[in-house]
Amino acid sequence: MRDQLDRPLRDLRISVTDRCNLRCSYCMPKEVFGAGYVFLGRSELLSFEEIARVTRVLAAQGVDRLRLTGGEPLLRHGLERLVEMLAGIDGIGDIALTTNGLLLAGKARALADAGLNRVTVSLDALDDQTLHAISDAPISVARVLRGIDAAVAAGLSPVKVNMVVRRGVNDGCVLAMAERFRRSRQILRFIEFMDVGSTNGWRSDEVVPAAEIHERIAARWPLEPLAPTRAGEVATRYRYRDGGGEIGLIHSVSEPFCASCSRARLSADGKLFTCLFARSGHDLRAMLRGGAGDVELAERTFEIWTARGDRYSAERAARASTAGAAKVEMSYIGG
Numbered sequence: 001m002r003d004q005l006d007r008p009l010r011d012l013r014i015s016v017t018d019r020c021n022l023r024c025s026y027c028m029p030k031e032v033f034g035a036g037y038v039f040l041g042r043s044e045l046l047s048f049e050e051i052a053r054v055t056r057v058l059a060a061q062g063v064d065r066l067r068l069t070g071g072e073p074l075l076r077h078g079l080e081r082l083v084e085m086l087a088g089i090d091g092i093g094d095i096a097l098t099t100n101g102l103l104l105a106g107k108a109r110a111l112a113d114a115g116l117n118r119v120t121v122s123l124d125a126l127d128d129q130t131l132h133a134i135s136d137a138p139i140s141v142a143r144v145l146r147g148i149d150a151a152v153a154a155g156l157s158p159v160k161v162n163m164v165v166r167r168g169v170n171d172g173c174v175l176a177m178a179e180r181f182r183r184s185r186q187i188l189r190f191i192e193f194m195d196v197g198s199t200n201g202w203r204s205d206e207v208v209p210a211a212e213i214h215e216r217i218a219a220r221w222p223l224e225p226l227a228p229t230r231a232g233e234v235a236t237r238y239r240y241r242d243g244g245g246e247i248g249l250i251h252s253v254s255e256p257f258c259a260s261c262s263r264a265r266l267s268a269d270g271k272l273f274t275c276l277f278a279r280s281g282h283d284l285r286a287m288l289r290g291g292a293g294d295v296e297l298a299e300r301t302f303e304i305w306t307a308r309g310d311r312y313s314a315e316r317a318a319r320a321s322t323a324g325a326a327k328v329e330m331s332y333i334g335g
Contacts, residue, residue: 001061003274003308010232010262012058013067014051015334016079018268020072022100023136024124026164026193026200028331030136046270048082050288052089054266057297059091061305063264067096067120069334071268074103080114087115096120098162098334102139104147112154119151120160125173126180134170152185159186160248165208166193174208178217182244189235189248195316196276197329210251214238217247232262256313264305265333272301275310277327 002008018040023030046054055066066086073079074097086095096118097111104121111119123144125131131141151159161181165171174190181188190213195202217223226237226246234257235248251257265273270285282304287297 001302001305003305005259005309005311007260007308008262009058009062009264009305011065011067011264012055012063013069013263013265013334014055015069015071015266015268015332016051016073016076016082017045017071018332019075020070020100020331021075021102021137022072022139024122024134025136026134026166026202027196028329029200033331040269044269046266046268046285046288048078048085050270050285051082051266052085053288053294054270054272054284054297054301055086055092056089057294058264058301059089061298061302064091065094065096066092067098067334069098071331071334072100072103073097074099074107080107080110080116083111083114083116094118098122099147100135101144101147105143105150108147108150108154108156112151112156116156118160119156120162121148121151122162122164123148123177124163125170126176127173130170130173148186157185161186161188162191162250163188164191164193165213167206167208169206171208174213174216175220178221178247181247182221182240184245187246187248189250191250192253194252194276195327197327197331200330204253207253209254210236210249211254214249223247232260252313253316256311256316258311258314261310267328267333272304273328273333274304274308275312276330276333277312278310278333279327281328281333 020028023033083095086092094117095115097116098120101121124134126141128140132138148159163177165174177188192210193207221244222241223238224241226239235250237246237248239246267281271281272284273281287300
């Protein structure tokens with residue numbers, strides 16, 4: 001199953017909730033997602049059985065890697081049961097989870113026992129003051145690090161740690177982050193600040209290009225490139241020449257990788273999106289609850305993917321029409 005640009009569908013990112021216990025400015029700014037914001041009701045969320053059914057249909061069409069996202073996915077009660085259901089689907093070879101790590105220490109073992117393979121933890125600074133400013137919540141770095149340690153102990157290793165870098169906000173923390181995770185069992189990845197959604201106040205002058213991040217780190221600890229581990233990998237990989245481990249650079253803004261994108265996203269209320277920067281999705285929940293059979297679901301998802309021509313990041317600089325366009329929020333669709 002290939003789209004209009006000959007890209008296969010291999011990865012499915014599943015948002016299990018639109019809620020989060022943080023209000024990070026680049027994802028869920030409190031000015032928008034405040035006390036009066038109306039989140040999805042329980043009946044609007046796909047059930048675990050419905051998520052598993054969509055996954056089973058897509059696995060038969062080539063999907064073999066899953067990532068559970070949110071919002072904050074660990075807020076979804078009983079998530080380990082969903083992991084167990086997904087792990088039992090023929091063709092699924094890898095299940096990962098992206099989390100802010102606040103609840104991870106108490107859940108890592110159960111998730112690993114259920115069949116989760118990997119964890120990615122978001123951590124944008126190593127000092128509480130900067131982290132408070134970014135997350136708009138009184139959280140501690142130590143609590144996130146305890147979650148990472150619990151994931152390692154549970155066998156969800158190597159844990160990947162994602163840092164979204166914004167100029168003037170936390171770009172001064174790059175070297176400290178690199179030093180903290182050198183010679184550890186974790187892989188640190190630096191992500192360019194992206195214009196996901198319409199509420200995060202994205203400005204191009206706040207983007208710290210991956211090349212600049214590479215230059216800063218390499219000046220302190222020389223780096224050499226690593227080959228991709230698989231087709232469609234989003235991070236460009238490097239290792240420290242002194243054997244201190246590896247880092248990744250995710251450069252969606254400065255060097256878009258649309259040409260190799262093999263990812264679709266399923267929102268918590270059952271809409272299928274074919275791009276992180278999409279303006280709308282395709283409603284599968286109505287089909288699931290309207291009596292459609294698996295053949296009909298397969299035909300519809302085939303139709304959606306084969307019509308896909310999304311390449312937003314590649315067009316960002318070339319087409320002014322993309323600027324300011326309303327896009328789905330990352331907290332709804334998953335990063």
